[in-house]
Amino acid sequence: MTIRIGSGVDFHQLAEGRELWLGGILVPHSKGAVGHSDADVLLHAICDAMLGAACLGDIGVHFPDTSMEFKGIDSKILLQRTSKLIKDEGYEVVNIDSTLCLQAPKIKPFVPQMQEAIAGILGITVKDVSIKATTTEQLGFVGREEGVVAYASVLLRGV
Known part of the structure; x- marks a missing residue:
């Protein structure tokens, strides 16, 4: 059996009046991510990790x-397409470990919904989708x- 590991990272600017999509769900906040798609940094990082591993x-x-x-575009569609790409190469996801870095809002209440959204798309269990969050203690662009x-x-x- 072949085992491969991949890592991904994504950054997006935050701005007033934008929606904040994280892990496939809309998170209420006064600021949202700016991007060409819906700017879901978590799904983008997961896509990059999957693509890199394959x-x-x-x-x-x-x-x-x-x-x-x-x-x-809804980044859940990008995750679906990425899943198909890796399946076409003969791979499936075993598990995901991820970390969101943002000062606000607090993410913990939304983690179960994110896990369900990601697991549902990839055909894995919520126990196979780890999502953690941290602040940067008000340091740098994330902290501001x-x-x-x-x-x-x-x-x-x-x-």
Whole structure:
């Protein structure tokens, strides 16, 4: 059996009057992420980790921000398409470990919904989707609430 690991990271600027999509769900907040798609940093980091583990490049290769096809797209669709890409290569997701870095809002109440959304798309259990969150103790652009960052590690196995 082949086992492969991948890591992903994504950054997005935060701005007033935008929706904040994280882990496939809308999180109430006064600021939201700016991006070509819905700017869901967590799903983007997971996509990058999956693609990296399968040696398929990155999210920008498959879903470029220069393409109008992806303008405003729901990142859950990107995750679905990424899942198909890795399945076409003969892999499936074993588990995900991820971390969101943002000063506000507090993420803990939303984690179960995020886990359900991600697990449902990938056909894995919520116990296979770890989502943690941390602040940067008011340091840097994350601490000043100018941006949000997500990191993800994904383990794939050959099927």
